[in-house]
Amino acid sequence: MVFRFFNFLRTEKRRPSESGNCYGVFQANFPVDRSKVFLELENGEQYSFNDLERISGRFMHLLENLGIQSGDRIVVDVGKSAEALFFYIACLRFGVVYVPIRPQMPVAEVEYILKDIAPALVVCQPADEVKFSKLTQALEIKHMRTLGLRSDGSLMEESVFLPPRSDTIPVPPDSVACILYTSGTTGQQKGVMLTYKNLIANAEALQQIFPFRSNEILLHTLSLYHLTGLLTSINHALYAGIKIILLARVTPDTIAKFLPRATIFIAAPATYASLLELSDANDSSWQSVRFAFCATAPLHRDLADRFRKHTGRTIVDRYGMSEAMTMAANSIGERSGSVGKAVPSVNIRITDEYGRKLKPGEVGNIEIEGPQVFKGYWNDEQKTKESFRADGFFITGDLGKLDSDGYLSLSGRAKDVIVTASGGNIYPQEVERHLNAIEGIEDSVVFGVPHLTLGEYPIALLKKNDHASGLDAKLIISKLKQSISAYKLPKKFLFVDEIPKSQAGKISRKLLSERYKNL
Template sequence: MNANLYDLFQSRFPENRASCCIETGCGRQYSWDDMERASARIANLLASLDLPADARVAVQVEKSPEAVMLYLATLRAGLIYLPLNTAYRASEIEYFLQDAAPSVVVCSPGNLDWVQPLARQAGTMHVFTLDELRDGRNSGSLLDSAAACADRFDTVPRDADQLAAILYTSGTTGRSKGAMLSHGNLASNALVLRDYWRWQADDVLLHALPLFHIHGLFVACNGALVNGSKMIFLPKFDGAEVVRQLPRATVFMGVPTYYTRLLDDAAFDSAASSNIRLFISGSAPLLPATFDAFRERTGHTILERYGMSETAMLSSNPYDGKRIPGSVGMPLPGVAIRTVGKDGQACAIDEIGDMQVRGPNVFKGYWRMPEKTAEEFTADGYFRTGDVGKFDANGYLWIVGRSKDLIISGGYNVYPKEVEAVIDGMDGVLESAVIGVPHADFGEAVVAVVVPDPASGVVLDEAGIIASLKQTIANFKVPKQVHVIDELPRNTMGKVQKNLLRSRFA
């Protein structure tokens, strides 16, 4: 039996293949037949390139139905899909291309001038473009090249353990790591969530998430595809447009920022959301105040869940049972989650410990990092998440912190060491510390605390530091505030006490 993830999707397509699979915000519709034929053309194009086995296809393009077709085509061709954040700049993309060594790169036309030289330096022979949807049409050299290809393709057989995708993640030290996800990893998670969240035959997903993130692609898209459900595709989150489209949908997934912004819109009320069966929140902590305000405004109780790039979804508040604000619910069926103390022993109820997980959804390891992979797994096969949490007496999981100081702002991961390295390289900076502080809109806000170098004679300016960072790193990593202080607080071992900084600047 072919375990290729695309075969699972295809087996769940609705009987009426002429029905709508994706509808864009401007009203353009793509049927299930359209998706199948278009992905076949792109798969035939990829197959014609005589690529090596397990070749990577790196993709940094704007959100569009054609981007989903490319994802499906990569699966069908038996290749490995590598999505990249559209906010990444040249220095970031250079690292990913060098590390992943993709055989194919697909980028936005506007970025071709700087992406193509980086791809060539990484040894990539094939570079295509795919433009965002404009005036109801999509263009680029990928679609132009695939237009002449056949619209039928026999999906390449794949075992469940063979790789389907690589998602780059990171700790607070070192460079980003590529999490290797297999066809079996993604299939198991999609099927479990389909049952756990009670997907219905007539469900319609309002999709406002990005496609380069596990949330938007492997939770939202995969969930709709495995259920044969229509998606209403918004290019990005726009509160007014979401409110306008909600009456036509039954499921909505978002990060906490989406929900705070919906609550800021006076047009968003119980009437606007009356057709929605399920609101889901993830990728960042949802403040209890937001949870309560949303329920009071709409009558809906947001369902929070917990996942990682390395594992997809791990736990969820129940569909039918009590949803508790601040908790991420219970382990999903087939997933084991445990909390252990520093001595390696299991924690008692309400005792905080390091979170470790095991299940068919857990990734195969880090790309080209066997030693790091071995380090992150226990002897009995549990993955060390780096998160710290506890279970209460009712079996609900509570995440109380991140042992590696990861910041999640607006649903995106921000790794302090990466931002600190850039700030520390600026003229007039002696050292810096980057922290996350609670933020009603973003869940957490990135804040930089900077110590000036008195020998430099440079006067540090908050606006100047922020402006410089915006030219260097993705915008979601740029601090919302910069504080200049005389020295960073340290313990007797010389380690910066970020907990004191969080308290001071919260």
């Protein structure tokens, strides 16, 4: 069975882009009065829509001076700031490919991405200048610049006095706008290519389901390097031409300060849980909030129910991934326990292992088709080919079921990915590969267990060998930190005599997760 969600709600702001560049669509929806505030920071500093165009236009001029051309890749490893957001917008306007990466990645992971993507420019934080200088020189990357959190760094110094460009570079709609790197099941990261068409389609679909009014204020608590924090929430705000309050420091007290002014709120489950602990997080704090979105990790029903009881507001859950952006969404008041119906223009179907369509209520592979679906994996035609059916449907690797009304419920992840509250994806096989390389470890298995506020966290079962003298969790962590990001580190290590496997020699992470869920 295939379900397609039709929503004929249209807003006056929905306009086609003649050039294919999504910034043209965004710009057409900006307020007529460009002096209106677009961005506000936690220190009270404000930027207008005029400032957005002026600062991003200066960055465009700098890119031109550096010889950067449309289609070139730019790797960006910076913190959350107004300038970081304006640089992203400049890259869209200039037609270059924006490649954000997670701050504080181990050198080995950064090096892999730089080798794979061959960027024309790398932008990093001033504190990481030495690390990136060595990498860019070794890999013969021509340009490197810095961008700090306080309007500092060479990117600002070189652009601040340049006259801003006022144009937007035309690009074909299928041109790549952004590449997101996501961990692979074998430890090799994959570059997910998202086009200008993908970005427009996703923002358009979200605006149809969750129409942002021109006077809305988005309180933004997420990072700017992943799908939801940047390409989903920021692009939707740009598409609607609304104001954003950008919080770099996300604490319950900081959120409580700005929450009464917000009409839209987006946060991870852990943030919602922390807000419930505040004595003043009551109905009045949320009085003006029309949409409260959950992001980066699964929303547990208990947390959603407690939040609704305490605040009188419903958390909106959505289903998405880097390869397909937002695929399904639950509008306010819709079915609890489901991630909702397919967003406009997206088709969702459930299939068995042979690709045959299943009936409503039957669990199988979730496959989707639509304008939000990515172009393919960077430099990996084989993986791209394997990820699509002959009729164009993308095989998500997730398991779920559709009911007779088209509501999608998730049953698990066929890829075994562990989703943390911060939005990080942990692939067990990658962590196991590094664990098994440590002297003293004969075998290992990594799996996730659910947590109310942490999303999921990884646990490792370890089998020692004859060289395990002195091996403990502290030593293992110190070795793992040399090769993988901190968020991928198992939170618990359990030493066992044998790794549990089936008679066929296979590991059931689902059974292990169930067995150790109360650990």
